[in-house]
Amino acid sequence: MAQEKASASSRDRIVAAAVAMIAEDAGASLSVRAVAARAGVSTGSLRHFFPTQRALRDEVLARIYDEVASEGWSQDPALPARDRLVDCLRQVLAPAGVGGQAREAWGKVYEAFIVPEPTDEVRAAYLAMEQEGQRRVESWLAGLTREGALAPGDNTRRARFLMTVLNGLATERALPARESILASETETLYMAVDCVLSSGA
Structure with missing residues (x-):
């Protein structure tokens, strides 16, 4: 259960970070490294949710x-x-x-x-x-x-x-x-x- 919450939290942080990047720059490329860094997750975690x-x-x-x-x-x-x-x-x-x-x-x-x-x-x-x-x-x-x-x-x-x-x-x-x-x-x-x-x- 705790792992499911952590996964949901990581996914939400990734999406929130990417939304913020698009809000700042409509043409943002949403590179894996940039989004992961902004969300505070590993690139592997990001790829897990978004291949x-x-x-x-x-x-x-x-x-x-x-x-x-x-x-x-x-x-x-x-x-x-x-x-x-x-x-x-x-x-x-x-x-x-x-x-x-x-x-x-x-x-x-x-x-x-x-x-x-x-x-x-x-x-x-x-x-x-x-x-x-x-x-x-x-x-x-x-x-x-x-x-x-x-x-x-x-x-x-x-x-x-x-x-x-x-x-x-x-x-x-x-x-x-x-x-x-x-x-x-x-x-x-x-x-x-x-x-x-x-x-x-």
């Missing part, structure tokens, strides 16, 4: 998006579906910040995924983030479909559209703006959500 970097990154991204979802998603069908979905999408954008914070976050993504040659490792890291984001948005859309607020249809395609909107808005947050970026962002989010909610099969 590959991909397994660790997938777990970290799932944890991050689950936290975003639990904070942002309201299952209360009494609230309008469009407002709930917009609030969820805002939660995805929130970590990027606005102005200087957004420029710094976007710069890290640029340095991690655009500047370097698209090696298998770089591609896998980016695709893992993209797929986890897509999965989370699809789960929100599936919930709305079950409630009857969204007509059955291709939620993968709808999620891809919403992710493209989010990517554009995240970039826009880092650029100079003439008006209140948050006001225009809200208008864009509602337009995108209305487009999805009105889409048929």
Whole structure:
């Protein structure tokens, strides 16, 4: 029993350390040595729980998006579906910040995924983030479909559209703006959500 608790504790420390590293630098490679050192565990222990970097990154991204979802998603069908979905999408954008914070976050993504040659490792890291984001948005859309607020249809395609909107808005947050970026962002989010909610099969 004590050994099981220690194992769970080690695994949790590893994931927490990796989440912290991603929070500090979205392009962090999550190398075995760096994560193990930050978590205070041996590299062998880390490999025991996460045999590959991909397994660790997938777990970290799932944890991050689950936290975003639990904070942002309201299952209360009494609230309008469009407002709930917009609030969820805002939660995805929130970590990027606005102005200087957004420029710094976007710069890290640029340095991690655009500047370097698209090696298998770089591609896998980016695709893992993209797929986890897509999965989370699809789960929100599936919930709305079950409630009857969204007509059955291709939620993968709808999620891809919403992710493209989010990517554009995240970039826009880092650029100079003439008006209140948050006001225009809200208008864009509602337009995108209305487009999805009105889409048929």
